[in-house]
Amino acid sequence: MTTLEARTVHPLSMTTEAEVTAVRDVLVDAGLLTEHVRVAFFALEEPPKAEVLAHSPGDPVDRRFRAVLLDLSTGRSWDTVVSATDRSVVSSRELDPPRDGQPPIIDTEFEMIEGILNADPQWLAALERRGIEPSTVRAVPLSAGVYDYPDEVGRRIVRAFGFRQDHEKDHPWAHPIDGLVAYVDLTARSVDRVIDHQDAPVPETSGNFDDPEVQGPPLDSLKPIEITQPEGRSFTVEDGHVKWGRWDLRIGFNEREGLTLHQISFDGRPICYRASIAEMVVPYADPSPVRFWQNYFDCGEYMFARYADSLQLGCDCLGDIHYVDAVLADDLGNPRTITNAICMHEEDFGVLWKHTDLFTGSREVRRQRRLVISFFAPIGNYDYGFYWYLYLDGTIQLEVKATGILFTSATPGDYATEVAPGLGAPYHQHLFSARLDMMVDGLANAVDEVEAVRIPMGEGNPYGNAFTRSRTRLTRESQAQRQAAPDRARTWHIVNTEKKNGLGGPVAYVLHPQGGATMLADPGSSIHRRATFATNALWVTRYDPAERYPAGDFVNQNPGGAGLPAWVAADRDIDGQDIVVWHTFGLTHFPRPEDWPVMPVEYTGFTLKSVGFFDRNPALDVPATQAKHCH
Structure with a gap:
């Protein structure tokens, strides 16, 4: 066993510098990486889910990496897979740009x-x-x-x-x-x-x-806030394997999606096999002859996470911090390490549960806290922070923080805000696609759309106060293309079809959308065709290890139709199957003068919350606060 093989203890272990170098050596020896060829994309080629779930410690692991190669002199490109373990080229396919699209811009x-x-x-x-x-x-x-x-x-x-x-x-x-x-x-x-x-x-x-x-003069009336944990942090991290309270998961990082979460479980029960932000698109609204084409896919066209910040204690993160480096490949295929790319820490989050009882005199209160796993990436004028939160009561949340500088014009008018004298900021959207490979208590999952229903006043509801809820099973991919409906409190329950909780109800996690606008561009537009994923708040697909990116593998100059619209054309059964939930969320940004010259953070995201997954409050065991100021 070589040193490289011996170090790899899990199929999803984070990429190392030695692995990047090994892949580069294989590509050079095979004549694929030459003087004019550059590496446009590099990431771990994760094994199919079944292989990862079957893995036991000590099992041999074939570490494969995907490298997209671009010849600068000819424009030709190849989608290549290399085994760093066997030091061999597994496959290499030349792209057909008019059909496939182009590699990302480097x-x-x-x-x-x-x-x-x-x-x-x-x-x-x-x-x-x-x-x-x-x-x-x-x-x-x-x-x-x-x-x-x-x-x-x-x-x-x-x-x-x-x-x-x-x-x-x-x-x-x-x-x-x-x-x-x-x-x-x-x-x-x-x-x-x-x-x-x-x-x-x-x-x-x-x-x-x-x-x-x-x-201007600094606001010097603000006093310092210090976050201390005298006994240290409550979580452990070993080669990307994280344990905190009842939570157990793995983390990863690649240049296209940034931070990824894997095999998320609570108290030994699986919830989600893999979670990531698989794409984001920023469509602009200015139809002028020089700006009508402005639409950016920051993941698929730019590999935005290759620009992730090295985070700084006290500035980006507060408290007892654990940092994780991320190893990528540069254009020449050499390893490049982003130090402190991922920040992990705990945050107090107010009251978890509380009751003062008038009959028994009981007064009990527990404090909520969350584990924060985050990274920040500047891309051009904008900066995006991605924050995954795990809570003591089994809740999972994703929050995106958008800040940075507005993309500007000199023509304020019908499609832009004047944010400073003569300076415009065109209207635009930030639309993200979360890929949630769900595994709620096992692989047999389905999605129920649940929403509030008003009951007309009349027989059975004489005073008009009644309301209830409806539940509709989404059984096929054609049916599971849905919009959010905040006026009906619409949510989507990911249920296990083979298990019941102690009350006989479905074991489930519920996706709570924020309910913002999806794609506003005309259905006949180029960007609507290329970013079809952003036209629905929800898609559900049957799991396929090759289906990773909702706008297709090669987004740059792709004519459209790739990704989700192509996959769901098969109209596969998704009732009681191994499924992937895709959620579009985001911001519709009509800029304000207050967003100039640097934008205060705007927030967007979603929440996954247990519903019947537990038989009672899962956070009853959280101990009372022992701090000296809590009596």
């Missing part, structure tokens, strides 16, 4: 954009006409989408805006050069076309939120 390509633009006469002429020095322009290359441009089919394209930067510390987002966009061929390293639609004055407002003069 750092090497971002870095070449300004050079390409500054060599183009049309771009330089447009800047000169505006009196702007090219050396002051920061180019922002953005995913191109798919539109009615036959000459772009099969080619690797981005579209680029310019922002003026007045000095090294100046935030260029405050100075958009509006009415101007360039379409760039990344393989040819040339500009296809420049659209110079209109002259709009470049806003002169400051976006330098980190400048003390912009911030």
Whole structure:
């Protein structure tokens, strides 16, 4: 057994630098990773669920990794799987871009954009006409989408805006050069076309939120808050295996989804096999000739988690913190470690349960706390924090924190807010897809849609106060494409079809949606076709290990129809089966002046809560607080 094999104790162990290096060596030896080839995506190729569930400590593990390779000189690309254990290429398939889509945009390509633009006469002429020095322009290359441009089919394209930067510390987002966009061929390293639609004055407002003069005098009346745990933290972490209270789970990390949770169980009973944010799309609402195409899939087009922050104690996380590093591969296939990528800590969360009884004189109160597992990723102008919360009463919650800087324009109007003099912020949405591979007390699961029902006044309800609830089993994939309905308190119960609780009812976990808007773009639009997952709040599919990403494996320049709409066309049985629940949630953002020059956090997410999974309150055993100030 080699050192690499000996270290791997579980099929889902977190990626190591040695494994990345081993994969790179295999690709080089096979002639697949050459001078002009770059690694556009790299992640652990997780074994199918059945293999992982059958694994016992000490069993041999074949650690496989998926690497998408891009030849910068030709634009050709390959989807490749390598065994780091056997040091061999398992498979390699060349992509067909018009059908499959393109690999994600990589750092090497971002870095070449300004050079390409500054060599183009049309771009330089447009800047000169505006009196702007090219050396002051920061180019922002953005995913191109798919539109009615036959000459772009099969080619690797981005579209680029310019922002003026007045000095090294100046935030260029405050100075958009509006009415101007360039379409760039990344393989040819040339500009296809420049659209110079209109002259709009470049806003002169400051976006330098980190400048003390912009911030103003500090609010010095705030006193320090210190979080201490004199006896240390209550959880343990070993090679990604986490134990806290009655909770047991594994954590992982990859550049496309970021933080992943695996084999989540409570008191030895499984709840969810795998949970992740599998995609996010940010569709913009400005239909102008230079902006109509603005729609970003931050996971599928940019692999946003490769930019995850190294978190800092006292700033990003408070308390007795456990950090976990994440190992990725850079464009050349070399290992790159993000230190402190994942933050884990406990938080007090107020009262868990309490009662003061007038008959017995009993006064009991217990405090709630939660285990927080989080990471933060800046991507372009925005910063996204993803926080998974596990509570003492068996609740699971996901909260996304959106902050950063608004993407700006110089044309406030019908589709943008003026957030500073002459500075616009287009309307947009942030829509996330949670992939929840459920395993509620076993593999035989189904989904019931449960909602409130008003009862008309009349016989049996003479005073009109009655209401009840309905329960509808979603039995096939065609039926399980649903919208949230906050006015009816609609929820979705993931039930085990083979087990009952002590009261004879279904063992279940309930998905509570927040009920925000789904995709607002027209059904005939390109973005609606490419991000169909975002048109429903709920999808339910039969488990298939190959079905990982709701907009398809290769989102960049994919014409649409991939992922969820393709899979559910099979209309598989999902009643009492091994199922995956996909939940779309997010924000519809009409920016405010208060969101400039840096945006206070906006929150979105969802909750999974037990309903009949336990026979009584599962947090009765939480001890009373022993702190000296609680008597």
